[in-house]
Amino acid sequence: MKHKFVFLSVVVVLALAMLACSIGDKTPTAVAPTDAPVKTEAPTEAPTEAPVKTEPPTQGGTGELTVVSAYGYQDSWDYYHVTGLIKNDSNKAVSEVELTIEMRDASGATVLKNYDDNFVESTTFNPMLTTLLPGESAPYDYYIYTDMVPETFTVSVSGSLSGDATRAGVEVRNAQLIPGDNGTYAIVGELINNSSTSAKINDLAGVILDGDGNVVAADWSYDMCNILQPSGDASGMDYAPFAITLDAPTDGSFTDWQVYIDAVETDTEDVAPLYISFTNNYFDDFGDFHIVGVIENQGTDTYYTSLLGGVYDANGLVVDAGTVSVPLYIKAGEVVPFDVSYWNLVSWNDEIAASIDTFTVQIDPYWTYTVDYDLVDLTNVTTTKDERSSGQISLGGTLVNDSGKALYNATVVGYLMDADDNLIAIQWTYVFPEGDAIADGDSNNFEMTFWLDPAVDPNSLTISYMVQGDVK
Numbered sequence: 001m002k003h004k005f006v007f008l009s010v011v012v013v014l015a016l017a018m019l020a021c022s023i024g025d026k027t028p029t030a031v032a033p034t035d036a037p038v039k040t041e042a043p044t045e046a047p048t049e050a051p052v053k054t055e056p057p058t059q060g061g062t063g064e065l066t067v068v069s070a071y072g073y074q075d076s077w078d079y080y081h082v083t084g085l086i087k088n089d090s091n092k093a094v095s096e097v098e099l100t101i102e103m104r105d106a107s108g109a110t111v112l113k114n115y116d117d118n119f120v121e122s123t124t125f126n127p128m129l130t131t132l133l134p135g136e137s138a139p140y141d142y143y144i145y146t147d148m149v150p151e152t153f154t155v156s157v158s159g160s161l162s163g164d165a166t167r168a169g170v171e172v173r174n175a176q177l178i179p180g181d182n183g184t185y186a187i188v189g190e191l192i193n194n195s196s197t198s199a200k201i202n203d204l205a206g207v208i209l210d211g212d213g214n215v216v217a218a219d220w221s222y223d224m225c226n227i228l229q230p231s232g233d234a235s236g237m238d239y240a241p242f243a244i245t246l247d248a249p250t251d252g253s254f255t256d257w258q259v260y261i262d263a264v265e266t267d268t269e270d271v272a273p274l275y276i277s278f279t280n281n282y283f284d285d286f287g288d289f290h291i292v293g294v295i296e297n298q299g300t301d302t303y304y305t306s307l308l309g310g311v312y313d314a315n316g317l318v319v320d321a322g323t324v325s326v327p328l329y330i331k332a333g334e335v336v337p338f339d340v341s342y343w344n345l346v347s348w349n350d351e352i353a354a355s356i357d358t359f360t361v362q363i364d365p366y367w368t369y370t371v372d373y374d375l376v377d378l379t380n381v382t383t384t385k386d387e388r389s390s391g392q393i394s395l396g397g398t399l400v401n402d403s404g405k406a407l408y409n410a411t412v413v414g415y416l417m418d419a420d421d422n423l424i425a426i427q428w429t430y431v432f433p434e435g436d437a438i439a440d441g442d443s444n445n446f447e448m449t450f451w452l453d454p455a456v457d458p459n460s461l462t463i464s465y466m467v468q469g470d471v472k
Contacts (some may be wrong), residue, residue, distance in 0.1 A: 005137055045316065065097060066089050066159040068137065071216055072153055074146075075247040076182035081143040082153050082217045082460050085207075088132040091436040095131040095163030095315040101142050103150040109171040111150050124158060128205035128220055130261040133164040138260055139218035168199030170228065170263035173239070177208070177257045178345060183250035185217070186345050187257050188318045190310075194226035200266040200366070203228050206244035209256040217248035223321040224306050225343065225368035230268055238270065240362060241310030243321040245344045272368045273299035274330065276291050276361055279337075279423040282453035285391040288347045290451075291359055292342040294421060302375065304329055306367035309340035313355040320345040320352060323364075325462050327413050327428040329371055331458045336466065337415050337426040374471035376403040378410060381465045385447070391454035396447045399467060406437040412446050416461040424461055425450050437472045 069084035082101060088094055102122045103111050114120050129138035140155070172260045187206040193199040196345025206222040225240035232238065246256060280292040291309055309323045322343040328336045340361055350366045378399060385396030395414060401407055410431040416424045431438065438444065451460060 002392070007037070011141050011309035015319060023109060028161075028416050039376055047196050048371050051322065059468060065094065065132075065160060067099075067155050067157060069215055070155045071214060072150065073142075073151060073216065073249040076184075076250050077247065078145060078147055079143045079247070080146050080150060081137065081217070081247075082155060083141040083143055083207075084155065084215050084278070085137050085139055085375075086127050086132075086157065088134055091134050093131060093133045093163035093165060094160040096159075096161045097127050097132065097157065098124050098159035099127060099136070099140060099142075099155055100158040101153065101155050103153045105148065106151040111146065111148070111170065112144070124143060128218065129203045129260055131165045131202065131264075132260055133165060133167065138262075139205050139215060139455075141218040162380065165262075165378070166265045168197065168228075168265045169194035169231075170199050170201065170261055172259050172261075175259065176317060177255065178319070178349075180345070180349060183248045183252075183255075184219055185246045185248055185254065186320075187244040187246070187259060187321060188242065188345075189259075190241050190318055191224065191228065191261070192231075194231050197228055197265045198226045198261050199269040200263065201228070203260075203262040204242060204244070205260045206246050207258050207260070208254045209258060210245055210252065210254065211256070213256070216252065216254065217246045219244055219246045222324050223366045224309065225362065226362060229271075229365075229381065235271075235364075239360075240308060240364075241312075241318040241321040241360070243344050244455060250306050257338070269365070271365060272303055272305065272363065273297065274303060274305060274363055274368070278361070278364075279327040280425070281359065282456075283353065284451035285454050286347070286451060287350070287353060288341050288451065289343060289353065290425065291361055293361065294335050294337050294423065295326060295330060296335040300332045301370040302329050302331045302373070303370060304367075304371050305363045306360050307338060308364055310345075310360045311343070311346060311356045311364075312358045312360075314357040316358075317353055322346075327411055328466065329373065329375055331375065337413065337423055339426045370408045374405075376405060376407075376471055377467045378403055378469050381412070381467060383463060384445075386463070388458040390458070393450040393452065393461070393463075394447070395449070395463065396445065397465075399444050401438050401440055401442045401444075401469065403471070404440050405469075405471055406439055406472040408472050409433070410438060410444070410450070410469040413468075414448055414467040415464055415466070416449070416452075417464065418456075424456065425438075425452055438469070442448055 035405040072082045078163040107310045125141040173190045207215045221244040224242035229237035262275045273298045278293040315352045320343045380400035380402040387394040413428040415426040427447045427450045431444045
């Protein structure tokens, strides 16, 4: 179990103001301040900072697309990887590059299979950046699950389309390589937009290098912000944390890395009127770190949004980043709870967990958009099981469709409040029909388990629900 700390909540990015609201309130109880808060700035220099290794685009060049390197290894999960770099040595931009790979055993027989589990002589895949300008490079990684090591492999360029991009000035800041167990590594840091326009991050990939500068592992980032606002944005929306996790060879110890970015200039649009405030943060018994809060929609449309959390050490360096979708569509005037608790490193590394000093939560404008679904609130919820012990509450319940309409599905969000009406924890689950729809009047069962701060008395908490149905 992790040590417990009192954390300083860094002001949230992409929230235009901090609000004091009750969950489910249709009217905010506090007026947004005139000046939007700005996220605390991480230092630009730190003693432990690794050198920034982004590759700026270069102009010109002759020749064609080339495979610069190819390296094969088996990771600790018994996946065999072929990884390396390609480079655009032509004098034109390209996109949608296609690579072809062959992998053979000692007898010369292919070890590749298609989706029907039939052997094939070769297969195609794509590198990790969508568009390459002249002189730019991109990593790739093809892997298969196997208990044998192929004798030979070859990678070649088999196709591409013409490309077009105006690169945004996106750079990596305060990044570091963090080693884990059994060949796992993470590259963590921040992306900052130095352009006067917004930047769209199409792809973000990282590689690990051996002592000779050869790529020995590569992967994408799934935990980043896809849209960064123009440089100098008052609410801190021009930068965001990121994390890239990689499975490298287990027989080496690596210290060198590089990050590759496919970022383009894009039109700057108004930020959704979504406002975030924190209510609680804690480690549960499994070592998962929870950031709990509420998000309010002060607009007139209904929104879907995804949240990106970042945790920082005392030097202002990112030590992890993680994403989560808000479980409910946020209707105009509504306040709904959230919990960011999916992390690449914190949950598995006690040292990283103990280093957390501050944290952030932000929306990603790319994954924030209006929806016109026909949504209804359901209120007929009965708790049928309530089992409480240190660090957890297990609930069972019955949901009756009292909307008067047939539903595709329903989302049940449970939330726990303490005696002072503070939001402590949330959990959610989905109810799906046995047939085509949840008919009006149908009753459906659900279950959910809350993982709590073990220092909190679970018997002191009260349970409430928010239920949203998607009308068929």
